[in-house]
Amino acid sequence: MNTLTQRLIAALPLALVAACGSSPSSTASNGETMIYASSARSPSSIANCLEDRLSSVHESRNGNAMELAIGSSSDASYLVSLTPNGYGSVIRVTHGASSSDNPPEAEFRFAVARCTT
Structure with missing residues (x-):
């Protein structure tokens, strides 16, 4: 293995940790995507995990998708599809x-990371 390849392999874990620990977005507005990812876990498994880790999770269905409102059901802080x-x-x-x-937001992001891996 050449030196460049070794350096890239050594830096990979650091890059992954940095991606998971992104700073909260103070400029994110209503409807702007905060997180977009895929997971090997089923929607119901992720929803159950988030319900265990967070309070005030309200679940609904929209066709095939599960919709979770985190916070007040009428005035949610986060919407998870x-x-x-x-x-x-x-x-x-x-x-x-x-x-x-x-x-x-930091607590919410941590719960999403835990429940989707």
Whole structure:
């Protein structure tokens, strides 16, 4: 293996950790995608995990997709869409209409990361 390849392999774990620990977006507005990822876990498995880790999770269905409102059901802080695909799920998270940060964004991102891996 050449030196460049060794350096890239050595830097890969650091790059993955940096991606998971992104700083909260203070400019994200209502409807703007915060997280877009895929997971090998099913939508129902991810939803159950998020319900265990976070308070105030309200679940609904939209066709094939599961929709989770995090926070007040009428004024959610975060909206999570879980759509099944051939390998598990596609996860899309947007800010809800609420101006509150309940739960705090860092805690919410951590729960999403835990529940989708």
